[in-house]
Amino acid sequence: MEDVAPSTTRRGLLAGGGVAAVSSLAGCFDRLWSQAETPGPDQISMSIKAVPADDDPIAATIASRLRENYSDAGIDASHEPVAKAELYRDVLLEGEYDVFVARHPGYDDPDDLYGLLHSRFVGEQGWQNPFRFTELAADNHLETQREATEDDRPAELVELLDHLLQSVPFTAVAHPYRITGARESFEVPSPPRDALGYVELCAHAANGPRDGPLEVGVFGEGLTERLNPLAVDRNRIEGLLDLLYDPLARRIDGSYVPWLAESAEWDEGGGLRARITLREGLEWHDGEPIDADDVAFTFELIEDTSLGEVEGGIPAPRFRGQQTLVESTDVVDSRTIELYFVNTTRAVAARALTIPLFPEHIWAERSELLTDRQTVAVTDDNENPVGSGLFAFADASTDEEVVLEPFDAHALRGTSDRPSVLEGFSRFEGIRFQVAPNSGAMRDLLIDGDIDVTASEIPPGSVEEIRDASDVSTTMETTDAFYMVGFNSQHAELGNPNFRRVCARLIDRQHVVSEIFEGFATQAKGTPSLVGIHDDAWEYDDDEFADPDPDILSFPGTDGSVDTSQSQPLFQDIGYNYDGGQLLK
Amino acid sequence: MALIDVLLELTLVVVTMLVTATLVIVGPRNAVTALREFRWRLETCLLSFAALAVVLLLRWSTQDVVQRLERNVLRNNITSYLFEFDRALFGTDPVVVLQSFQTDVLTSFFVFIYIYGYAFLLLFPFVAYFALDEMEELSMLVLAFTANYAIGLLFYTLFIAFGPRNVDPLLFEGLLYEAFPQSRTLTNEINQNTNVFPSLHTSLAMTVFFLAWVTREKYPVWVPVSGFLAISVSLSTMYLGIHWFADVVAGTLLALVSVYIGVNYTIDGIVASARRFFGARFESPNTDKE
Structure with missing residues (x-):
């Protein structure tokens, strides 16, 4: 018995162990299977x-x-x-x-x-x-x-x-807050981030007059690469394209002031429409006349940059919110165009007039397709932008600067019948943007007296240093x-x-x-x-x-x-x- | 300060350091002899320099294409992995720990090391090895540098990564550009802020140090000097918030690989075997025809 007992115990043990092992393995497999079949929730x-x-x-x-x-x-x-x-x-x-x-x-x-x-x-x-x-x-x-x-x-x-x-x-x-650094003697009525900011800066009695350009400091990578107002996938100088491309009207202090348009007559009976009359003698920067066809073309281009080439169209990546307010256009004569709006009010509809105008003679051929869903209009570098603004593009041959020259043929230059923001404009010969590699280098340009004013955002950490420097000052204001x-x-x-x-x-x-x-x-x-x-x-x-x-x-x-x-x-x-x-x- | 001023200052400081080191480590007599016999020395390693020049030229001329390929086509952004790697390894951010020792003196020291010390460290071996009786060491150095740049360029094309200072400037301070913003005009000419992994500063500095060890019998004093500088350069890249610890590790590994290539291969050998390889390929169909 004594001899047998341990052997049976061993056998029993083995058997028991075997069963236990198999069953536990089976349990394990079951779990594995069920986990594989219905995986538990993952972390978000x-x-x-x-x-x-x-x-x-x-x-x-x-x-x-x-x-x-x-x-x-x-x-x-x-x-x-x-x-x-x-x-x-x-x-x-x-x-x-x-x-x-x-x-x-x-x-x-x-x-x-x-x-x-x-x-x-x-x-x-x-x-x-x-x-x-x-x-x-x-x-x-x-x-x-x-x-x-x-x-x-x-x-x-x-x-x-x-x-x-x-x-x-x-x-x-x-x-x-928008923080702008400027020369001590300079007045910055509003920070230069859009065309109006630059206009006010160039018109203020405290600034200039000077035979040279207004010197503006900016910083960033690839700022001069693509000067295309329709492109969104590029770093850019805020306000630069707004200076080059004028709209029909600009929003100044909450109301819409006719800009390239001379007047807008609104008619609310039977659907909202506006009869826009362009100023006389408008010209693109290349000397071609601006006419009502260019206005109609601009709305057409934004709605479909392929200009009907592609079924369903390829809308522009910008200005669609404004453009969709306009249902159709009707060119009356070279200076007059009727805009028919969707069901909306005048206050909202006027936003459509703030879209920059595009010259048909340059952009019409950019409706060409690059890929299935991309046209040249959206991807073109637009190296020599031809716009209608108060300033024309002169040079961006290096990565370090962009030079704008005054556009003397502009309808709002050399006339007294113009929006009041333009009073005293301009006390400078153009604008020169100096591109610094980073914000610290832009700050140094200001402190060294190489620029009149900064246009890129100054990081909060730099404000103190600029305030401590001599001959420069900062202005600060709340923003939208x-x-x-x-x-x-x-x-x-x-x-x-x-x-x-x-x-x-x-x-x-x-x-x-x-x-x-x-x-x-x-x-x-x-x-x-x-x-x-x-x-x-x-x-x-x-x-x-x-x-x-x-x-x-x-x-x-x-x-x-x-x-x-x-x-x-x-x-x-x-x-x-x-x-x-x-x-x- | 414009680019030209920054360059002028850099040249002045580094030349002074080079002259001093040459007098102390190489000795005036050896230097003069080497200059007198410069012709054969140059001829001997002409091919190596040509290879380095080709790689540098390639790097410079393809900058736009490479950037486009890197950012628009390959688009492998690994920044968050580098961040996680550092944290997982130490349980905290090594860059933050280093920066916690921040003082004005330390910052000035590391800025000096990062710019001037680094330039000196890279240039001095050329002078030192040029003054030796054989050009073996100089060829090694040039080939190791060539390998560094070539492999580094490949990595920069494959991976986009931003350094600590670009991820969170409050957590990791960008000390270099705060202390010395003009240096950006300099570094911008050579590099982009997405070229972080691996750290070429570390790999080139470590390459010099490893080679100093290999040639310790010729210049025993250079070993501790280059070691101190190389480790300082590696630390400076992290202290200044430019690189992750992971970049420094990868840079050190790249240095080991480059030195291995430099020591075990020669440009002549590589060219000859390449010629054999291509020769065999291009000639075989001809022989078939005949």
Whole structure:
């Protein structure tokens, strides 16, 4: 017995062990099979794109903070710096992004939101709905504010903004101050970022007069590469193309002032239309006359840069929001054109007059196709831009400078019958942009007295140094521009408005303003500013927002850092789960 | 300061350093002898220099094409991986740790090392090896530099990466361009801010150091001097917020590979074997016909 017992025990053990092993293996296989067949939820991942600090230290830092906060909230977040031109290509042309951070120049009118968000633009490139955002309710609001009478429009806009606050296709973080450095003796009535800013600078009695050009400092990569007003995938000097290409009318202090147009007669009976008369003796920079055909051509070109060559058309990546206000055009004679508008009001329709005019004799042949969905018009470098502005392009033979010369044949030069901003214009012989490699080098150009004024944004960190330097001064003012965080609605999770809304909360706007902007910005706080309209610029006080002091986008944490005990419930409330701190799909 | 002023200052400082080092390490007598017999020395390594010139010319002339290929076609942005690599390795950001020791003196030191020390470190071996009795070491150096540039160029085309200072200027300070913004006019001529992985500053500096070790019998003093400079250059790239730790590691590996190539191969050998290879290819159909 004693001999046998251990052997049976061994055998029993072996058998038992074998069974156990097989069954546990079977269990293991079962688990493996079921895991392979129905994989568990993965962690949500998102990449955040923004320009590198060389291009914009603010955008880069916001993106970096966003990455940190998303990681803390359990998202597998990565931050991908991409050069400005490539960021625009990824976001505006190809829709290849999850989240991006960028500086938006700001709206002229709330109707800019139509181009930015309407689902009819979802298949188009450029600043037309880069979020791939499609919502019937939003479309409705965008359309009704266009159609509403002047009295009804404020209420419609309030409804639109209330809706966007819930739906957050993008969110604004802050409105930066515009900081301009200038020679001590210089007056900067408004910062030189658009044509009017330059006009005022060149006209001010304190500046010049000088036989030479106004010397302007800018910085950045590839600024002189593509001087094409239709292109969006390039870094550019703000305001340069606005100086070269004039529109029919310019918006000055909220009202539309005829520019290349001499007059606009509006007729509201039976559909809105406007009869535009051009100024006499208008010329392009190459000496060709500007006529009503060029105006009609401009609207045609923006609607379809292939000029009918391609079925369905290839719309321009810019100005579509304004152009879609015009239903059709009718050239009456060489100086007169009738514009027929869609169902809208005069206040909104006038925006169509601010599109820069394109010379037909140059752009007509650019309707040629480059690839299936690209025309030459959009991709051409436009090396010698022929426009109609007060300044003509003279030279950009090196990467370091762009020279504009006065265009003496311009209808608004040498006449007294002209908009009042032009009084005293111009006390300089043209404009010369000096391109510095980075913001520090631009600052040195100013301090060394090589430039009169800076036109690229001065980072907050440099302000002190400029103020301390002798013979230079800084001016500062609030702007319509804003930093936005954009969400790709075609991302698996970001397609969900509830998810977007929580993501839009995960940036501490107050902390961003105090730490990243060093106080040189206004925090997005009220409903208008969270959608990109400066709270102070909101003119319609009569109508109340649903939530006048919205904390719907308040930050779940303190001092810029997410508190997971606050952020996790936010995601759980909208149906998401956590596993070991990871947010699951 | 314009580009020309920056260049002038650089030349002045580096030439002074070179002359001093030549007098101390090479010795005036050897230097004079070498200058007197410059003809055969140059002739001996002409081919190596030609190869280096070709690679540099290629790099310079294809800058636009390469940038377009890199950014518009290949589009491999690896910045976030470099960031994660550094964090995973140390549990914190090594660049931030280095920058936490920041003082004005240290910043000035590293800016000096990054620009002037680096230029000196790269140029002095040419003088030193030129003064030797044989040109073997000089050929090694030139071939190793050529390999550095050629492989570096390949990596820069394959990968887009931005350095720490470009990712988050509050977390990683861009000390170089803050302390010395004009240097950007200089570095812009040679490089773009997307050329980060690997660090060519590190790889070239380390190449000089490794070769100093290989030739330690000829110039024993040069080993510690080049070692100090090379390590300082590597540290400076991180301290100044230009490179990740991962770039420095990759740069050091690239230096090892380049030195291996420099020591074990010669340009004549490579040209001869290439000729044999292509010769065999092109001649075989001819022989068939005959």
